[in-house]
Amino acid sequence: MTVEERKGHLMREEGGQNDRFPVGMRVLAVDDDPTCLRVLEALLLRCRYHGVKAESVDLLKEGFNVDVFVPVTTTNQATVALKLLRENRDKFDLVISDVHMPDMDGFKLLELVGLEMDLPVIMLSVNGETKTVMKGIAHGACDYLLKPVRIEELKNIWQHVVRRRKFSHKDYSNFDNGEEFERHQIVSSEGGQDLNISGSANQNGKLSRKRKDQNEEDEDDCEENVHENEDLTTQKKPRVVWSIDLHRKFVAAVNQLGIDKAVPKRILELMNVERLTRENKYRLYLKRLSTVASQQANMVATFGGSDPSYLHMSSLDGFGSLHVLAASGHLPALTSLQSSKVLDRAITGGLGNHGFTSSRIVQVGHNNTSTPCNDLNRFQHINLPGNQHGSLLQGIPTSLELEQLQPRIIQEANSQFPGGFSDNKLATATPGSSFVNGTNSSFISQTLQQQAHPRRFINHSSIRATPRSTHPFHVGSECSSHFPDLGRCRDTGKCAVPLPAYATNTSSMGSFTTDDECPKFKDNLTISQRDNNIPTISSTSFMAAPPRDPSIGRDRQCQANSSIGRTMLLPTTMDREMKFVNFSSAGNSKERLEPKDGCLGSLSRLLTDLRCSNALLGLFLITSTISYRAYSEKASYKIEWDHRSTFSKLLPS
Amino acid sequence: MSLMALREQLNGLVNSMFLEGLLDDQFEQLQMLQDESSPGFIAELITLFCGDSERILAELTKLLDQAVVDYQKVDAFVHQLKGSSSSVGAQHVKLACVQFRQFCEEHNKEGCLRALNVVKHEYYLLRGKFDTMLQLEQRIQAYESKQQI
Numbered sequence: 165m166t167v168e169e170r171k172g173h174l175m176r177e178e179g180g181q182n183d184r185f186p187v188g189m190r191v192l193a194v195d196d197d198p199t200c201l202r203v204l205e206a207l208l209l210r211c212r213y214h215g216v217k218a219e220s221v222d223l224l225k226e227g228f229n230v231d232v233f234v235p236v237t238t239t240n241q242a243t244v245a246l247k248l249l250r251e252n253r254d255k256f257d258l259v260i261s262d263v264h265m266p267d268m269d270g271f272k273l274l275e276l277v278g279l280e281m282d283l284p285v286i287m288l289s290v291n292g293e294t295k296t297v298m299k300g301i302a303h304g305a306c307d308y309l310l311k312p313v314r315i316e317e318l319k320n321i322w323q324h325v326v327r328r329r330k331f332s333h334k335d336y337s338n339f340d341n342g343e344e345f346e347r348h349q350i351v352s353s354e355g356g357q358d359l360n361i362s363g364s365a366n367q368n369g370k371l372s373r374k375r376k377d378q379n380e381e382d383e384d385d386c387e388e389n390v391h392e393n394e395d396l397t398t399q400k401k402p403r404v405v406w407s408i409d410l411h412r413k414f415v416a417a418v419n420q421l422g423i424d425k426a427v428p429k430r431i432l433e434l435m436n437v438e439r440l441t442r443e444n445k446y447r448l449y450l451k452r453l454s455t456v457a458s459q460q461a462n463m464v465a466t467f468g469g470s471d472p473s474y475l476h477m478s479s480l481d482g483f484g485s486l487h488v489l490a491a492s493g494h495l496p497a498l499t500s501l502q503s504s505k506v507l508d509r510a511i512t513g514g515l516g517n518h519g520f521t522s523s524r525i526v527q528v529g530h531n532n533t534s535t536p537c538n539d540l541n542r543f544q545h546i547n548l549p550g551n552q553h554g555s556l557l558q559g560i561p562t563s564l565e566l567e568q569l570q571p572r573i574i575q576e577a578n579s580q581f582p583g584g585f586s587d588n589k590l591a592t593a594t595p596g597s598s599f600v601n602g603t604n605s606s607f608i609s610q611t612l613q614q615q616a617h618p619r620r621f622i623n624h625s626s627i628r629a630t631p632r633s634t635h636p637f638h639v640g641s642e643c644s645s646h647f648p649d650l651g652r653c654r655d656t657g658k659c660a661v662p663l664p665a666y667a668t669n670t671s672s673m674g675s676f677t678t679d680d681e682c683p684k685f686k687d688n689l690t691i692s693q694r695d696n697n698i699p700t701i702s703s704t705s706f707m708a709a710p711p712r713d714p715s716i717g718r719d720r721q722c723q724a725n726s727s728i729g730r731t732m733l734l735p736t737t738m739d740r741e742m743k744f745v746n747f748s749s750a751g752n753s754k755e756r757l758e759p760k761d762g763c764l765g766s767l768s769r770l771l772t773d774l775r776c777s778n779a780l781l782g783l784f785l786i787t788s789t790i791s792y793r794a795y796s797e798k799a800s801y802k803i804e805w806d807h808r809s810t811f812s813k814l815l816p817s
Numbered sequence: 818m819s820l821m822a823l824r825e826q827l828n829g830l831v832n833s834m835f836l837e838g839l840l841d842d843q844f845e846q847l848q849m850l851q852d853e854s855s856p857g858f859i860a861e862l863i864t865l866f867c868g869d870s871e872r873i874l875a876e877l878t879k880l881l882d883q884a885v886v887d888y889q890k891v892d893a894f895v896h897q898l899k900g901s902s903s904s905v906g907a908q909h910v911k912l913a914c915v916q917f918r919q920f921c922e923e924h925n926k927e928g929c930l931r932a933l934n935v936v937k938h939e940y941y942l943l944r945g946k947f948d949t950m951l952q953l954e955q956r957i958q959a960y961e962s963k964q965q966i
Binding site: 196197198199200202203204206207209210262264266289290291311312313314315 | 843846847850855858861862865866869893896897899900901903904905906
């Protein structure tokens with residue numbers, strides 16, 4: 165005992181040498197699986213959170229002095245752990261607990277520990293399902309790690325202790341003395357001095373100073389965080405700190421609402437806290453789930469809900485964030501956001517759980533900083549959720565690419581709409597793994613980036629980005645040159661203008677048609693032009709499709725184009741299911757336009773015939789982008805409706 | 818057998834296990850944890866794992882033997898086995914557990930029984946190799962302590 169005790173103190177005094185985290189942080193590890201427990205203990209020991217292993221509380225009482233300093237304690241029973249914690253309240257800095265335990269639910273333990281002892285608790289599990297993770301967060305977990313645990317992850321967990329201490333200090337006492345504050349940080353990182361340092365101030369000061377000297381480099385990270393925290397907190401901007409109180413309120417609210425209904429919005433309402441945004445809470449944990457480095461997560465936590473960082477995070481976030489956003493209802497902090505962000509959020513809110521993908525995209529659109537690779541990640545993630553939104557894109561047929569394309573297009577379109585897009589019922593994410601495609605992503609990302617420039621046709625650059633290959637986006641790339649036309653057309657207030665551009669594009673796409681045909685199409689388009697931009701847009705989309713298919717003859721293309729143009733104008737009741745698959749089975753595109761139904765029919769037939777889902781994808785992308793521009797002046801309903809009608813027409817007759 | 822030869826044999830064995838996929842990088846991490854301060858770490862861990870796994874497998878056999886299977890309990894055990902096998906780096910066992918859990922969710926007794934057999938098979942295969950590994954390690958350590966003397 166004494167040896168260990170001395171060792172413990174030694175550890176604290178000498179500091180961690182080259183370790184970059186506080187040595188001697190006292191951890192209690194709880195896991196019913198002995199193998200995992202042993203591994204965890206070994207890892208923690210390796211991290212220099214040294215300690216002695218106690219099999220059970222009995223052992224502790226028998227052979228060990230309860231007062232002894234045992235930096236790493238393990239137990240395989242939650243009840244024992246609770247007992248340990250209750251009896252030695254200030255002997256532990258951090259608790260790591262498994263989720264799945266026989267004698268007590270890990271979440272329950274987590275809650276109890278968090279509320280009673282106000283210790284940071286880290287959850288551990290093989291199960292990494294989002295809902296489980298959410299549950300962990302709802303119950304107040306500082307972090308959620310997946311088994312098998314890696315040492316790198318464990319090396320960072322001390323940050324939770326520091327953070328918790330720091331915020332506790334901020335909440336509980338006024339540390340006018342910055343030095344004192346910093347000292348506290350170091351002290352706490354050293355391994356859990358009480359908040360009340362007055363009693364041992366000198367000792368702590370000495371220790372901390374010594375430690376500071378020795379660990380100057382090591383503590384850099386810690387101090388940096390501290391400084392950053394300080395900087396942030398000294399900012400005038402009122403930042404909500406996730407304090408114990410907030411957490412308690414949070415848990416209470418969640419319990420009240422029930423896990424399923426615990427939508428962040430409702431929670432926030434219940435908690436009645438000002439300026440508290442979802443990001444504060446969820447981002448940190450969900451980020452952890454993603455492959456983002458834990459450093460980033462800490463930074464995120466540090467920055468909290470500040471808008472700029474939000475933006476930053478959104479561009480960097482992976483899937484996790486999306487989920488967060490998706491899960492969240494309307495953003496209460498909407499007003500505090502910039503217009504673009506508001507839009508994003510509105511979209512998110514409007515789209516509900518399924519809207520996150522679109523919101524994601526929207527965010528991307530508004531984040532010009534997003535890079536294609538980010539977008540790629542994002543899109544990949546985005547595509548996962550199913551499309552349950554009652555929007556046009558619903559019921560997208562088996563043509564996954566199309567599905568993906570459409571929602572994306574629509575989403576893009578949505579982002580174009582200034583404010584109040586909550587009505588937007590346009591596509592949400594459509595499920596489809598095929599879309600998760602590098603080229604696609606880049607295409608979209610490009611598109612999105614372009615969207616930031618309202619007047620410019622997004623497709624312009626985006627299309628260019630698409631690789632030239634059989635890939636649908638290829639179509640876009642050829643179209644890019646024509647897009648400027650669209651811009652011009654736009655100014656005239658006619659959507660049709662872009663279409664001609666498309667027409668030309670389509671003709672150039674896939675090198676199926678000649679430019680000669682474009683004028684023809686153009687004429688058609690003009691004719692079909694109406695204030696209802698939607699039709700034109702859809703026609704554009706269709707245009708894109710045909711060219712891609714090598715099997716499509718030029719004539720068909722032109723005809724298709726023209727038919728598209730005409731058909732576009734006719735809004736009809738939407739049939740949710742866009743049987744784009746029909747495209748593949750489409751008939752002869754040579755059919756001329758007839759009554760709008762006929763046009764659409766032929767169009768759809770054409771498209772199906774084209775069997776180029778890829779092209780359609782590109783088509784829809786283009787369409788959506790066009791529609792965006794066209795619709796930016798129209799109500800979202802209209803667009804949605806128009807799209808719907810257009811698409812419905814595509815259904816095989 | 819000389820120390821060198823023993824060491825070579827051990828390394829060869831472990832490498833082959835990695836190649837076959839019996840072990841994954843988690844085991845590599847654990848190997849790194851073993852050093853002078855904890856020389857018997859791997860051995861201890863393997864022993865723990867084997868003991869625990871066999872207990873779980875016995876429980877699973879019992880549960881699935883019943884006429885009406887309590888799938889929740891089965892799932893809990895499989896979950897635990899999955900956790901411990903992933904902590905040790907027993908890749909095949911872990912994958913077999915994943916499959917097992919799927920059958921559990923479907924309440925497919927037939928599937929569960931088959932999955933249990935797969936898990937058992939993988940486990941015993943691994944266990945055999947672990948045993949050899951431990952024996953070699955013991956001999957090496959005996960050698961080393963003898964040399965020190």
